[in-house]
Amino acid sequence: MSERTILDVKDLTTHYFTSKGVVKALDDASFQLKGGQSIGVAGESGCGKSTMAFSLLRMVQPPGRIVSGSIKVDGMEVTGLSEKEARSKLRWQKISMVFQGAMDIMTPVYTVGYQMREPLKYHKGLKGDKAKEICMRYLDMVDLDPELYYRYPHELSGGQKQRIIIATALLLEPDVVILDEPTTALDVVVEARIMNDLKRLKKELDNGMIFITHDLSILAEISDNLAIMYAGWIVEFGPATKIYKEPKHPYTQKLIAAIPRLRKDIDRLEYIPGAPPELTNPPSGCRFHPRCEQAFDKCTEVEPEEHVVEGVRVKCHLYEED
C-alpha cells in the first residue's frame, strides 16, 4: 500500500439551479484518498452520494454545477478543466466509474470486445491485436474467461456482465475507480465473489476505490474509510472499523442499528422516523435535527462544525468541547 494521496477533495459544493430554487445537493465535502485504499459512501436515497461521484468526474448535468471547492487528482486540479480537457485528461484516465445498473448499459448489437476496446481506441489510439490483448488480460484479471471477448451481451449472465463493466473501468489504469451500487441487482453468491475480486484488485493494482451504496453490510467488507452522508453533508468520516464499532453521529447510530442481522436475534429494528428533507429548503441549523432524538435547542439554530473525535470527523453539536 502506497502512501501517496491520489485524491484530495476540499470543500466541494455542488448545487442544482432549478426553477423551484437551488437544490443544495452537496455542501462542503472534504476527504482524501490514498493509493490502495477505499472509501465507502453510505446514506439514504437523495443524500448526494451520486452527485458527489458525478462532481468528481466533472459530469454534473445542467442545471447543476460545481459552485466552489477543489478536487485534486494525483496533484492535478480538476474543477477548472474545460469540458474538452476533462474528457481527454480526466475521465477514464484518472477517474473511471462503474455506473448504477451498469450491466444494462451494454449495447446488445456489439460484441463484448468491441465495447471494451472503445476507451483504448479513443484515449490511447490502440487498435486491433494490441487492444485485444489488453482487454483479454483485464478479463482474466476479473476472473473471466478471456474468450468472452468474442461474445455478445445476451449470452452472458448478470454477474459476468458486471465483471466486464468493472474490467472496462480498470482498462486505462485510472488512479480512482468509483463504483456506484455495483452489486445491487445480483444474487448473494455472485455478489460475494465480485466483492472478493474487488478486494484483491484493490491491493493488486494499488488504486483508490470509492464505493457508493446504501447497503452498509457490503461496505463493511471493502471500505478502509467510511463517509456517511445525510442531506448533502458528510456527517461522519473516519476509519470503518471505528465507525461500525462506535458510531458517533446520531444518524450513523440509527443507520447501523437498522440493519437486520443474520446471526443475532433482534426483537425490533431501529429506524429513523420521517423522511430526508427537501434540499431546496433544508432545515435550519443541523439538517438532521427534525429526525434526531438527541437534538437540543442549538441544533435548530446553528450549523454544526466538524469535530474530530478519536480520529473520526463528526458534524454534530454533541461533540463540542466547551
Next chain:
Amino acid sequence: MPRTIVKARNLRKEFEISQTFMQKVRRQPKMKVRAVDGINFDIYEKRAMAFVGESGCGKTTVGKLVMKLLDATSGELYVKGKNITKLSDHRKLKTYRRMAQMIYQDPFSSLDPRFKVFDILEEPLLIHGIGDTIAERRAMIEKALEDVRLTPPDEFIDRYPHMLSGGQRQRVAIARCLILNPDFIVADEPVSMLDVSVRAELLNLMKDLVDSQDLTYLYITHDISTTRFFTDYIGVMYLGIIVEQGPVADVLDNPLHPYTQALLSAVPEPEPDRLDRIKEIPIKGEIPSGTNVPDGCRFHPRCPHSKEICKKKVPVEKEPAEKGHVAACHFAGEIEFKLKVAKLSEDGKVEKVEELTVDELAEE
C-alpha cells in the same frame, strides 16, 4: 399446535417453452422448465415463512401458485383445509382472493398513477361488494391507512402515488391488502427496493400486523438477513425444490445442506474486520437452467462434498413437522458448517486459507 393455513404436498409447476415453426414441423418434443418440482411445506397460523434462494430457483412461482395466479401442474395445495389446486370456478376464486392477498416488489409500478390513494383502496371494496355507501367505504379506507401508520389518513387519502415516497407507496400497497381483511399475505420482495431505514420501519410494521390483524405471511426474498427478524420458518430453494427448511434460527445457525451453507457464507455482514480477508464461496459455477435438471441430487455438480451416490440417487426429504428442521441431502447432519477464510497479502495474493466455524469467526 397452531392451525395449518397453507399446506403444500408434492406441488409441481412446469412451463412449456414455445417452439419455433421448424421445431413444430419436425415434431420435436416440447421442452419444459420445471420451475417448481415437487415441494412440501406447511405454513401455520400467525406465522411467517420465508422462501429464499438465487434468482431462478422458483421462489416467485411458489408465491404465484399459492395466490392461484398460476395453476399447478400436479400436486396438492390446501389453504385452510380446502384444496385450491382444482379451484377454477370464477365465484369461488373471488372468495379465495378475499382470503389471500399479495404485496409486490415494486411500489412504483404496482399502483396506478392515475388513481388517488382513495381510489386505489376503494377498488378492492367495489370488486368484492363491501360497504354500501361511500361514507362507509371511506371509513374503512381511513382505518386501513391508520393500520399501516399513514396518519392522519386525511392527509394521504387524496394524494396520487407520485406524491408519496417509496416507503409510503409500499404502505398503501399493504393497506390495499389489509382492507379485505385477509388471512394470508404473499409478500414478494416487499422491501428490496427501499432504503435501509425505511426497510426497517416497514418490516417492523409487517411484523406488528401479524398480531393486530391475525395475519400469516409467505415472504419471498433474496435478502437472507431480513428473514431472521421477520419470519419464523424458512425454506431454502434450489432449482425448483426446497433443499432445506425449518425454524429460522435453526436453519441459519446450523445449516445442514451444503447449498444453504454456501449461501450463508456469502451473506455480507456489517463487521468491518474483514478487510484483508476474503471469504471463499464453496460452490462452483452458476445455477443450471430448469430445462436441464441434473440427475441424482440436483445440486451435485456444484457441491463441494459431492460423492458417487449423489450422482445417482435423489435424496429424499422427510415430511416437515412443526419443529422439524429437514434437508434434502444424503449427508445431512454429517457436514459441519465452516467458513473458509483466506488472508490477502499486501499485493493481493491469497496467502493462507483458514477454516473457521461461525462461532470462531465471531470471537475474533
